[in-house]
């Protein structure tokens with residue numbers, strides 16, 4: 001599955017992986033690069049138990065089955081009175097609070113009840129407080145409801161939402177805050193999820209500043225702050241984040257020693273005087289799976305298989321180009337599909353929307369363009385150069401623009417951006 005720059009048209013590499021910088025004649029097309037990133041993940045990482053508190057961001061390794069009927073008892077949906085049959089009713093008992101186990105309610109009787117309380121056996125409806133008038137002296141409750149009280153009114157019957165054993169969510173569902181709420185309601189203390197892929201982030205470039213205003217020909221590291229939370233949203237567990245000097249020694253050692261499932265580098269993918277990534281990959285015995293992709297920005301992105309850990313665990317490396325928008329392109333093209341598959345997440349399908357204005361394309365490559373979507377309309381944003389983040393920060397999606405561009409009024413695939 002090696003995809004080097006020297007690949008032949010049928011996808012075979014006649015001379016083995018070529019890690020030398022060179023002309024990008026046979027760069028992988030964008031879809032194929034994404035497919036290689038997905039397939040090189042192999043099977044998702046093993047299933048592990050996690051407490052609810054620790055399960056956020058993982059993917060379910062098995063379907064979430066209800067451990068109980070929901071609700072698990074006939075429940076009052078409103079504050080008022082549990083009643084049996086038509087009114088007026090004889091008031092009986094001090095009232096039923098949520099959490100109580102009430103005794104049976106006889107025919108023609110009513111008992112005060114709170115929202116969420118178990119409805120007494122024999123009760124046929126709940127009369128809302130605002131629909132009833134209690135006469136304490138007579139011990140009677142009168143029905144002031146505009147219409148008749150129907151059987152089952154304002155009672156949430158047992159099993160209304162689900163029955164015990166019913167599948168609530170399929171395997172592969174991302175554990176969000178909402179899923180945690182449902183899992184707790186359905187009786188779970190722990191969830192069986194896929195282990196999250198561990199990621200070590202290596203940010204390369206002597207010119208990068210960690211703080212303050214860019215000065216003296218140096219620039220702020222924009223990718224550390226952008227990637228750390230983005231990787232977590234892809235279901236990754238960040239186990240290291242280092243800035244590495246433009247020096248082949250420290251980079252080689254960091255790559256060689258990393259225990260991460262995925263090493264993610266930024267910068268150094270091209271052929272500049274201090275772009276050491278290809279040499280490093282060669283020196284650690286990596287196998288290039290994708291070496292440049294026919295996509296703009298970001299075409300020098302790469303994906304490699306690293307030698308396994310001592311205990312036989314597979315490791316991969318994704319090299320993101322240094323230009324920030326190009327790095328995002330590499331992230332969505334190679335890193336996201338790989339991380340999502342390792343973590344057992346389902347793939348989000350691109351949405352097919354309509355270009356509200358012409359979307360400019362590259363003559364021969366796919367272009368990933370920051371866009372704003374409103375309804376089905378896709379509008380390109382300015383400041384979309386490879387070194388710019390201004391358009392991306394306003395965008396809620398990336399349009400996948402085929403070679404030649406997309407005329408206004410035509411369909412286009414868009415990838416939703418996180419945090420839209």
Ligand SMILES: Nc1nc2c(c(=O)[nH]1)N[C@H]1C(S)=C(S)[C@@H](COP(=O)(O)OP(=O)(O)OC[C@H]3O[C@@H](n4cnc5c(N)ncnc54)[C@H](O)[C@@H]3O)O[C@H]1N2
Pocket residue numbers: 203204205207208219220221222223224266267268269270271272275297298299300320321322323324326386387
């Ligand atoms: N002769 C050629 N030169 C370049 C080519 C090419 O095909 N032939 N490709 C260009 C493209 S496209 C890109 S993208 C870059 C890729 O460069 P590298 O991955 O080697 O990245 P660097 O050279 O280290 O940096 C490029 C650029 O990005 C800035 N940068 C790097 N890291 C960060 C960061 N963390 N935060 C903000 N900015 C960052 C860096 O200062 C440079 O300005 O190569 C082109 N050249």
Ligand code: MOO
Pocket residue numbers: 295296297298299300321323326386387
């Ligand atoms: O395509 Mo580069 O990746 O122009 O920034």
